[in-house]
Amino acid sequence: MAFGVGVPLVGALAIATCSHSSLRAEGAHGDLPSISKLVGGSGAAAVAPPSANLAGLELAKITVGDTLATAPLPEKKVAHLTIDPALQRAADGVMAMHHVPEASVVLMDVATGRILVYASHVEKGPARDLCVEATAPAASVFKIVTASSLVENAGLTADHRECYSGGEQRLNEKDLVPDAKRDRWCTTLAGAMGRSINTVFARLALHHLKPAQLEGTAKSLGFGGVLPFDVPVQVSAEHFPEDQLGFARTAAGFWNTTLSPLHAAWLSATVARGGEPVRPVLVSEVANEGGKVVWTADTSLAQKRAIKKSTAEAVTTMMESTVSDGTSFRAFHDPKGTAFLPNVVVAGKTGTLTDPTNQRFYTWFTGFAPSHPIVVAEGDTPANTPPRQVAIGVLVVNNPTWTIKANLLAREVLRAYFAQQKVPNVTPPQLRAVQPKAAGDDDESPNPTIGQPSTTPGTKHRRQRGS
Secondary structure, eight states: OSSSSSSSSTTGGGGGTOOOOEEEEOOOOOOOOGGGTTTTTOOOOOOOOOGGGGOOOOGGGGGEOOOOOEEEEEEEEEEOOOOHHHHHHHHHHHHHHOOOOOOEEEETTTTTTTTEEEEEEEEESOOGGGGOOOOEOGGGHHHHHHHHHHHHHOOTTTTOOEEOOOOSSOOGGGSSSSOTTTOOOEEEEHHHHTTOHHHHHHHHHHHOHHHHHHHHHHHHHTSOOOOOOOOOOOOOBBBOSSSSHHHHHHHHHHBEEEEEEHHHHHHHHHHTTTTTTTOBOOOOEEEEESSEEEEEOOOOOOOOOOOOOOHHHHHHHHHHHHHSSTTTTTHHHHHTTOBSSSTOEEEEEEEEEEEEETTEEEEEEEEEEEOOOOOOTOOOOOOOOOOOOOEEHHHHOOOOOOSHHHHHHHHHHHHHHHHHHHHTTOOOOOOOOOOOOOOSSSHHHTTSOOOOOOOOOOOOOOOOOOO
């Protein structure tokens, strides 16, 4: 199967031939459709056209110097990139240390769209630009879209309360029907986002949204459309089944949507900006063979509003729950509950996909920080200037044994950024040897013989649902 951008990031998923039972999304153990159906069973996937000034830009050949990152262009021209060399090296270092088969990180300045980190890691095989590949299922990251649609089209709030049962590993028709005897747990929409509770999102979407409404929100948030950028970007696919169960599963983030790391960062930046997107920019200027600047990029290019400001504010509250008390609490806190990013509020969303047939474990994290102004504790010296808000998109592909997931990689990159910005009590990531962990074990495993990620010591058992 041919794609317009390199080799698919999820090539290990056997996209063209994968069976309905080979993929497990969001902890799901039920049947899943072939991803090839999501991006078109044959032919090239759609991509966004690059700028004429940047045609031929090779982002798989980025060179990171002491003060400048560059990439080659035809006719011996050189693209000067917006990348922060120190942050790029930190991201590259963490990925290399953990020997992940494939991983990608995009860190973006929310106000200007300037890309600060644009890192791809391929452990074996030729280097390629993973940041623009959109063959990985969006998984529970799609809950950001569903939540936006529930707020915008159904008037729900982050405090909307819903009781539920089932749906942790799969969604069946009975899970969609409210039952007072079975629905023993209750949570808010914010809590459902934070702990990625599939049943809540599936029921609310089924009862409050029409497929056309959810599809409209998805398109507004970049799915199925062109994402302007400096190189071609594979379009994030979206498909909404007509049957109720298929629609509910899609709304919960089980399947039928794909995403690129660049789009993930753009999505979080859009929420951070109150629903008004900004064009991502990686090339700041182009110089000819003699070093003369022949082209300069514009930044802070706002795009058409995607969602209302009030919707973005509600979704921000929901995403903050992911780190404060949800699926990424342990990634962003030490065993005593102390935050790795003290006084920095992080809004985020996780997602997972397990492919047992091809022995691959996929995880997502996207979000932004600070989602609220940093409040410095009494006695601490504040940073010289308030840190600029950044959005992040991370995808990690692991083997059956692993040492890091996307939320941990995202945390380390954010640590590097906020430590660089001299936020009090934030330390940069430390690179050291790690031991692998089995893919079947989640972050709550109490087994002391299983290795932990480099800067994440074991914590007490915490029950969390979804991903």
